Amino acid sequence: MSWKTYPKVELHLHLEGAAPPQFIRGLAHEKKIDIHKVFNERGHYAYRDFVHFLQVYEAATSVLKTPDDYARLVLAVAEQSAENGVVYSETFVSPDFCGGGDVAAWRDYLAAMQSAAAEAEAKMGVTLKGIVTCIRHFGPDMAKDAALCAAETAGDFITGFGIAGDEGKGKPKDFIWSFDCAREAGLRLTAHAGEWGGPQSVRDAVRDLGVERIGHGVRAIEDLALVDELAERGTVLEVCPGSNIALGLYPKWQKHPIEKLRERELKITVSTDDPPFFHTTMTREFEELERAFGWDDEVFGQITRTALDAAFCDAETKARIAKKLEPAA
Numbered sequence: 001m002s003w004k005t006y007p008k009v010e011l012h013l014h015l016e017g018a019a020p021p022q023f024i025r026g027l028a029h030e031k032k033i034d035i036h037k038v039f040n041e042r043g044h045y046a047y048r049d050f051v052h053f054l055q056v057y058e059a060a061t062s063v064l065k066t067p068d069d070y071a072r073l074v075l076a077v078a079e080q081s082a083e084n085g086v087v088y089s090e091t092f093v094s095p096d097f098c099g100g101g102d103v104a105a106w107r108d109y110l111a112a113m114q115s116a117a118a119e120a121e122a123k124m125g126v127t128l129k130g131i132v133t134c135i136r137h138f139g140p141d142m143a144k145d146a147a148l149c150a151a152e153t154a155g156d157f158i159t160g161f162g163i164a165g166d167e168g169k170g171k172p173k174d175f176i177w178s179f180d181c182a183r184e185a186g187l188r189l190t191a192h193a194g195e196w197g198g199p200q201s202v203r204d205a206v207r208d209l210g211v212e213r214i215g216h217g218v219r220a221i222e223d224l225a226l227v228d229e230l231a232e233r234g235t236v237l238e239v240c241p242g243s244n245i246a247l248g249l250y251p252k253w254q255k256h257p258i259e260k261l262r263e264r265e266l267k268i269t270v271s272t273d274d275p276p277f278f279h280t281t282m283t284r285e286f287e288e289l290e291r292a293f294g295w296d297d298e299v300f301g302q303i304t305r306t307a308l309d310a311a312f313c314d315a316e317t318k319a320r321i322a323k324k325l326e327p328a329a
C-alpha cells in the first residue's frame with residue numbers, strides 16, 4: 001500500500017540536509033553562486049562516497065547565508081514533510097551555521113525560522129520544533145558556544161540539544177560541559193552515535209552525556225548486552241535506515257538491523273536524516289520497511305506512538321499531535 005498519507009512523526013532531520021535540490025538551485029541562482037557540480041544530470045544531489053557526500057553537502061548548503069534564507073528553507077522543508085504525511089517533525093539546527101555561535105546573531109536566525117515554522121503549521125498542518133546541535137568535528141569550544149545559544153533560547157521552539165558531525169573526531173566526554181549546560185536550561189538531550197562508531201560509541205554517549213535518545217545507534221546490534229541495557233533504560237533510537245543504506249553501512253534493506261532491534265524490544269523510531277541526499281522520504285522509508293520486513297499498520301502505529309512519546313515538545317503539543325495520529329492507532 002502507499003503510506004504517503006499515513007500520519008507520521010519524525011525525530012531526526014537535519015534542516016540543511018533536508019533542503020530540496022530545486023530550492024538550493026534557486027537560491028544559488030539568485031545569489032549568482034555556481035554550484036552546478038553538486039547536481040547530476042537529473043538535478044539530484046550527486047556524490048560518490050561518504051567523504052564526497054560531506055563535500056557536496058557543504059557546497060550545497062553554502063548558499064544558505066541569511067536569516068531570510070533559513071526562513072525560506074524551513075518552509076521548503078515543511079512542504080516536503082507535509083507532502084509525506086509528517087504531522088510533527090524535530091529538526092536539527094546549528095548556531096555554527098546560523099550566526100557562527102554568536103547569541104545575538106543566533107536569535108535573529110531563530111526568530112526567522114520560528115515564524116516560518118508557525119506559518120508552516122498554519123498552512124500545511126505540520127508542527128516543527130528545533131534541536132540545537134553542536135558539530136563534533138568543530139571541537140568542544142565551538143560546542144560550548146552552541147550550548148550557550150541553546151540555553152539562552154530554550155523554550156517552545158528549541159526543545160532539545162544534540163551533537164552531530166564526524167563520529168571519528170573526539171569523544172563524547174569532551175562535550176560534557178555543553179550537555180550539562182543544555183540540561184540545566186531544561187533542554188532534552190540526544191547524540192549521534194553508533195553509526196560510524198561501534199557499540200562503544202553508544203555506551204559512551206549514554207554514560208558521559210546522559211542522553212535519552214541516540215541518533216542512529218544501529219550498531220548497538222553488534223553487542224546484544226548493550227541492546228538489552230538500552231531497552232531496559234528506555235533509550236530511544238532515531239533510526240534512519242535509508243540513510244544507512246545510501247551511505248553503505250548496510251548493503252540492502254533486508255540486512256538493516258532495525259527489525260532485530262525492534263524484536264529485542266528496543267524503542268525504535270524511523271526518520272530520514274538528510275532525505276534528498278539519500279533519495280528518500282518518510283513515505284519511501286515506510287514502503288521499504290513494509291517490503292523488507294512485512295511491517296503493517298500495527299507496527300507503524302507502534303513506532304509512531306513511540307516517536308511521539310520520545311518527542312521533546314511539551315505535553316500540550318503532544319496531546320494535540322496524538323489526535324492527528326488517531327487514524328493510525
Ligand SMILES: [Zn+2]
Binds near residue numbers: 012192273
Ligand atoms: Zn543525522
